[in-house]
Amino acid sequence: MSANLLEPAKAALLIFLAAILQVTIFSQIDILGGYPDVVLLTLVAIALLRGSIYGATLGFFAGLLVDTANLATLGVTSLLLTIAGYWIGRYGETTGRDRLHAPFVSVAVATVLVQLGALILHYLLGDDVSAKTVLVTTLPPKVLLNLLLTLPVYAVVRRLLAVGAPVETVTEVRLLG
Amino acid sequence: MLLSLILITVYFREPAGGGLHSVQGTGATVLRPFEVASNRVAAPFRDAYGWFAGLIHAKSENARLREQLDKLRSEKIQGANAVRENGDLRSQLHYVGLARFPQDYDYVATDVISRSPSDFQQQIGIAAGSSSGIRVNDPVATSDGLVGKVSHVAPHSAQVTLLTDPNLNVSALDLHTQATGLVGHGEGQGTLTLDRVQKAQSLHEGDTIVTQGWKLKGLSSIYPYGIPIGTVSGATNSEVDLYWNAQVSPFVHFDSLQSVLVLIPKTRNRP
Numbered sequence: 300m301s302a303n304l305l306e307p308a309k310a311a312l313l314i315f316l317a318a319i320l321q322v323t324i325f326s327q328i329d330i331l332g333g334y335p336d337v338v339l340l341t342l343v344a345i346a347l348l349r350g351s352i353y354g355a356t357l358g359f360f361a362g363l364l365v366d367t368a369n370l371a372t373l374g375v376t377s378l379l380l381t382i383a384g385y386w387i388g389r390y391g392e393t394t395g396r397d398r399l400h401a402p403f404v405s406v407a408v409a410t411v412l413v414q415l416g417a418l419i420l421h422y423l424l425g426d427d428v429s430a431k432t433v434l435v436t437t438l439p440p441k442v443l444l445n446l447l448l449t450l451p452v453y454a455v456v457r458r459l460l461a462v463g464a465p466v467e468t469v470t471e472v473r474l475l476g
Numbered sequence: 477m478l479l480s481l482i483l484i485t486v487y488f489r490e491p492a493g494g495g496l497h498s499v500q501g502t503g504a505t506v507l508r509p510f511e512v513a514s515n516r517v518a519a520p521f522r523d524a525y526g527w528f529a530g531l532i533h534a535k536s537e538n539a540r541l542r543e544q545l546d547k548l549r550s551e552k553i554q555g556a557n558a559v560r561e562n563g564d565l566r567s568q569l570h571y572v573g574l575a576r577f578p579q580d581y582d583y584v585a586t587d588v589i590s591r592s593p594s595d596f597q598q599q600i601g602i603a604a605g606s607s608s609g610i611r612v613n614d615p616v617a618t619s620d621g622l623v624g625k626v627s628h629v630a631p632h633s634a635q636v637t638l639l640t641d642p643n644l645n646v647s648a649l650d651l652h653t654q655a656t657g658l659v660g661h662g663e664g665q666g667t668l669t670l671d672r673v674q675k676a677q678s679l680h681e682g683d684t685i686v687t688q689g690w691k692l693k694g695l696s697s698i699y700p701y702g703i704p705i706g707t708v709s710g711a712t713n714s715e716v717d718l719y720w721n722a723q724v725s726p727f728v729h730f731d732s733l734q735s736v737l738v739l740i741p742k743t744r745n746r747p
Contacts, residue, residue, distance in 0.1 A: 319507070322590040322601070323514040327522075329731050359480065367503035368511065369592045369601055370628040370635035373496055374483030381477055414595075421596040424488065427642035428596050432663070437595045 307353075309459055310345050314357050317341040318364040333440030335448050338365060339413060342380055343387050343405045343449075344456035351388030358384030372424065379416045383409045402453045403446060410442050492612065492628070501630030504601070508633050511589040512603060526732065581700065583737040584608045589633065598641035598661070599627065602736060605634045613698045615687075615739045621704035621727035622646065622687060623736050634738075639705070640666055640730050647688040647697055648705055653678045656688055659705055659724060666730050668706060670722040679711040679720050700739070 321338045328334045338361050346354025361384075362377030387405045414433060421428045487496045565571075586608070590601035604610055606629045616623040616636045624644060628635040637644050640661045648659040648670060655677035662669045673679060685708065689701025704727050711722040 319510045319514050322592075323511050324518045326591040327731065362480070364507070367500050368507045368590050369599060370500060370504055370630060370633070371592060371597065371599070372484060373487040373500055374480045374485075377483065378477060378480035381480055417596060424484075426596055429642060429663075433595045 306349075306460060310349065310353060310357055311360065313341055313345065313456060313459065314338070314361045315364065318361055318368065322365060322368045330444060331440040333437045333444055335444040336410065336413075336441065337448065337452065339380070339383065339409055340406060340445060340448055340452040341456060342384050343409055344402065344453045345460065346384045346387040347391035347401060347405060347453075348457060348460055349388070350392050351385045354384030354386075354388030354391075355381050356384075358382070375417070375420055375424070378420070379413050382416070383413050402449050406445050406449045407442055410445050411438065414438050414441070497628075501605075501633075504630045505605075505632045508589065508603060511601070512587070515587065515589055578739075580742055581739040582742055583739050584610060585735060585737050587735050588733045597643075598624075598638040598730070600636050600638065600733060600736075602634050602636055602738070603632070604738065605630045605632045607631050608738075609740055609744065610634050610738050611740075611744075615699045615703065616736050617703055617739060618728055618733070618736055620729075621706065622699065623728055623730070623733065625698060626738060636736065636738075638730055639668060639726065639728070645671075646699055646705070647690055648685050649688040649701075650677075650679060650708070651684045651686055652680065653683060655679055655720075657720070657722075659685060662723060666726065668724040668726050670708065670711075670724050671719060673720040673722060675713050675718070675720060677720075679708055679722050681708055681710060683708045685724055 317338045317340075321336065325335055325337050342354065342358055342361055345357055358380035359377045362375070362380040363373070365371075365376045366373050387409060390405060391401070414437075418428055418430060418433050483496070486494075487500075490496060584604050586602045586604035588600050589603045592599040592601075602616075610626055610629055612626055612629055614626045616625060622639060624636050624638040624641065626634050627637040639646065639659065642661050645658045645660040647656065649656050650670075650673075655673050657670045657673035659668050659670055661667075670679070670685060685705045687699040687701060687703040687705065688697060689699060690697050706724040706726040706728075709723045709725040711720055713720050
């Protein structure tokens with residue numbers, strides 16, 4: 300497989316694994332009333348490292364997987380993760396990529412906005428949602444757990460995606476004048 | 477984004493057997509082996525965690541259970557006499573009743589393979605579907621009590637909406653006082669409330685709540701009579717309230733479900 304195809308394949312595989320682990324293991328973990336969202340963490344890491352196109356595409360793919368595995372309304376998670384992936388990708392492309400705090404800021408903001416967006420979407424779809432449960436009971440522990448897992452997930456994604464990345468090297472220096 | 481919006485619109489508007497639902501069912505079948513594999517890998521770690529977590533509460537739980545055992549022993553003797561007497565009277569009267577649990581139901585025992593990663597819908601995925609005879613609205617239980625109902629079915633998997641989901645209410649009965657109401661989700665995670673109990677009826681802390689299993693003019697509850705739900709953990713009423721405000725402590729631990737039983741009426745033809 301060429302390097303051009305290897306990288307998207309790796310990113311897709313990472314997202315696939317994250318989605319399977321999320322629906323089978325991480326969603327069952329209950330710490331302080333919340334659980335970590337490894338799909339969002341993986342998506343944020345990939346989007347920061349590879350930009351908005353990767354972020355939006357993989358966000359859509361991840362949402363589709365999660366909704367399919369849970370037999371939930373198709374498109375809801377896709378919509379939220381597509382927007383989150385695109386936005387984080389743009390942040391990475393413009394200012395965030397090389398900043399140490401970028402993954403943490405992105406994860407915290409994305410967790411809050413995705414949760415808020417999900418609340419609005421489910422309300423619009425007619426689901427009986429409790430804003431208090433979603434925003435007061437589960438959101439703070441979720442943000443905390445996501446922040447705790449940001450560094451390891453980001454490090455793993457960075458390591459795996461960096462293998463196939465083209466390395467810019469200086470081959471010749473010509474003195475002018 | 478546009479594609480997501482189209483998906484939401486089409487999925488939301490089409491019937492349960494529509495094209496997108498079928499595609500989703502096929503997708504869920506494809507993902508099922510990965511979910512089962514992931515669950516098997518995680519099982520030893522989950523068991524170890526559960527074992528250590530259980531140790532912390534073991535002593536206090538032991539004392540509570542011993543106390544409960546003493547109470548249940550005397551209730552068992554009374555219950556056995558009542559059951560025998562009830563059977564005799566039913567046969568003498570040629571009584572025709574509703575379908576009863578568990579004698580009128582078969583069950584499909586299946587693994588829990590996924591849990592919805594959302595705070596909005598309390599749902600789990602199970603590893604059996606329409607190929608095992610499961611249909612939408614089949615009641616789901618464990619040996620502890622009622623879990624919820626089947627809300628979506630694919631050929632080899634199904635989605636179960638838990639009793640803790642905001643969209644699910646179950647008509648219920650207080651076994652001791654015969655007060656009837658609706659059990660639904662509570663304020664905290666894994667808690668339930670008993671609503672719509674008239675103030676003229678009475679509720680007491682510790683009362684056992686079971687499914688009511690009503691039948692009215694051709695309509696009947698999807699839950700048979702007598703599936704245990706929980707015990708009343710607190711009940712209050714004030715002058716301004718129309719109904720009792722009661723909390724129910726469920727028998728089922730919704731956070732640690734590993735396997736469930738889908739109840740199927742014996743009258744149904746199974747594949």
